[in-house]
Amino acid sequence: MAIDRPSASAGNPAPARPLRRDAQRNREALLTAARSCFAEQGMEAPLEQVAKRAGVAIGTLYRHFPTRLDLVQATFAKKLALWREAAEKAVTMDDAWAGLCHFLETMCELQSQDRGFNDLASMRLPESACLAGAQTRIRELGVHIVARAQEQGSLRPDLTPEDLAFVIWSHSRVTEATHAIAPDAWRRHLYLLLDGFRTDRAHPLPAPPLTEEQLYRAMTSLGGNGACGA
């Protein structure tokens, strides 16, 4: 499993002299290529294809990113930050329901534009990953987003923060199926689901919410074989 090999993200106090110019160029070409490969094919896109698209040999890719996880993290740092910003903003919005919608809609939009981000959102990175902190922060914010909307009475009280994972997962396949055919169809699905979240429509639910521990394990189990799941 990739995770056991030396990884650029491991404890690395790196005095980090600046990269040589060719190395810098290659690194950026690799990131650009990775962005497009991952966006099209998900986080398990063949690395050889990333290298080819970057116009670089496979060995070069491995020199820069010893682990698939390293490449994934470098590739998605910005998009993860966007997601996190949406969450930070959501908790500051006066209308908590609008905040919830903003949070989920931004997330779904990011997912729908990028199959790799779709994968990333659906699963949990290993503890060691430097992006794991952002994921954790987003979950914390999710707790507040849910709580505020419930205090204001707009979100059904029997919903837990863990239920937000349902949005990620369910949206994940919907957008995968429709994005090439009807790129906006996912909004319809999201709003149907959101209508089910409203207080005034709530009917008793037939199963208890996931516990935090269960959610953790569920996200870890996804993408178990090929990619970055621990």
Added chain:
Amino acid sequence: MAIDRPSASAGNPAPARPLRRDAQRNREALLTAARSCFAEQGMEAPLEQVAKRAGVAIGTLYRHFPTRLDLVQATFAKKLALWREAAEKAVTMDDAWAGLCHFLETMCELQSQDRGFNDLASMRLPESACLAGAQTRIRELGVHIVARAQEQGSLRPDLTPEDLAFVIWSHSRVTEATHAIAPDAWRRHLYLLLDGFRTDRAHPLPAPPLTEEQLYRAMTSLGGNGACGA
């Protein structure tokens, strides 16, 4: 692409003399093995593993099922029939909303028990497939199920039969993520979504429904590389 090879499901007036006893035995062992492999790993489970689990050489598998699609169809005929029966029953139930729930709940249950069925439900088999007829029939019934519930006023009027695909797709990943950790969690997700389907105080949806053609293409596009999608 597998579909171009000679397939047992093609126009086959087959006088079909009965199988030799060993052949019969192997065929059944293969189907049993396929059921468990597909249930665990989805429709793209390695055929070599199916053969091994059946205690049979890979060549034997190909003799019985020249195409992956042939094996898939033989494996899932019964479960598809169960799904179809649920649909047939749903349209006869007095309470159309209960019928809708029965239909969707049965479908989701089948999906949650079997990753292969999960795949099968999410995508469209090629025209040539002998199970394609059942899929078509189920869609027809879906139209009636939706119409009846709308006539009775329980289902929101802006919902179309194509929207039922959202249930399949969204459930698909939810159950994939949770089935090993909380095997009943999918019911919670389904009921949240169903609450969004109810008539009372439905909110406007931000995107038009899929057309029939779009739905067809979306289901065809899923699982595009490895398996049975045309």
Added chain:
DNA sequence: AGAGAATATGAGGCACCCCTCCGGTTGATA
């Protein structure tokens, strides 16, 4: 029991992807 058709076997060719390693190349520095 013997013959012949039906069936089973599994090695092997192909394609894909992973990752490593070392000889050749290039950019920074003096």
Added chain:
DNA sequence: TATCAACCGGAGGGGTGCCTCATATTCTCT
């Protein structure tokens, strides 16, 4: 411009899975 560490290329070994085909086996029928 000479030096050398840093960097790059890409062949190649390992693994998996697909599917075919020549050969060996087994059933069935007389």
